[in-house]
Amino acid sequence: FQSHDERYAFIAEWYDPNASLFRRYELLYYPKDGSIEMYDVKNRRTFLKRTQYESLHLEDLYVGSKITVFSRHLSIVDYGNLYTSRKLGSRKERTLALIKPDAMHKIGELIDIIINSGLTITKAKMMLLSRKEAADFYVDHRAKPFYHELLQFITSGPVLAMEILGDDAVSKWKAIVGPANPTATETDTLDSIRENFGHGGLRDAAHGPDSVASAAKELELFFPSSGGRGPMSSATFTNCTCCIIKPHAVNEGLTGKIIxxxxxxxxxxxALQMFNMERPNAEEFYEIYRGVVPEYLEMVSELCSGPCIAMEITPSEPPKVFRDFCGPSDPELARHLRPGTLRAVFGKNKIQNAVHCTDLPEDGILEVR
Known part of the structure; x- marks a missing residue:
């Protein structure tokens, strides 16, 4: 039961490019009618009167998230009061979801499983682990007879590391992954990732830490908080095309389906990496469209409105042109002319057309970098 005026409070920051400083706001969210209100913290005045804002949902609001309110890109940096912190923050956990080399051809399905379980992917990167990084990761298995085989397997190809967030995320993800040695007699393995995607033994598709402490330690290895780079990206930078899943598509839970x-x-x-693009970077990225495409400013706003996923695409066999598979930039046109293309299937309009792809072959490597 939600009382009529139940509200959650958050502290949000917005970077003002004109003044070159961060402005801080209190953002109030009313779950009953999906309305929001904003106060300018420094000047102690109302910045936005209570108004309904349908594109913002309670699950979008957590410390560390990036949201867009009337074209203003805000970062949620803290809870605004104890009530919100206790109600929303107490069960929120972060954990590591690691897709192993043997299941990399199924990352679309696995990302779908994560999203459909109600967990939020907050970081993602396809990586190549060095032997030392693998040894650090599997330090607890050092005495096991299969230790060297384990290191060999985890370094045999790219892995996809993700930070996932949600209520009781550690135990929830661990249950989804399933036990280490699933057997058909165990009821809890029947629908687990290891049962459905694993190949037995060490080739068990995915990994999840077994405690909050382990999760923090393992996340630090893959996504260092110190600003370090972590394991090397799997990007090849050769004969490739850049594809970006746009923020609206990520927000709508389409990432797995597009992949x-x-x-x-x-x-x-x-290669694959989730990141938030700042406006100056988005403007530079779309520079070739400035003054050419009338939707240039809207395209820039969309690209920096939330997390996007950049991918390095390498050719198919037999070779096809990836740009052709993306389809015309206008999804309406795509649905008529090229109904099976990505934009026809997943796009909404010319701005929110699901994906960006490299227009010119020679730009592929440049955009991936």
């Missing part, structure tokens, strides 16, 4: 479609078409995803 599945790309892989099904025969293309390879040789």
């Amino acid at each position: 599945k479609a790309i892989l099904k078409e025969g293309f390879q995803i040789s």
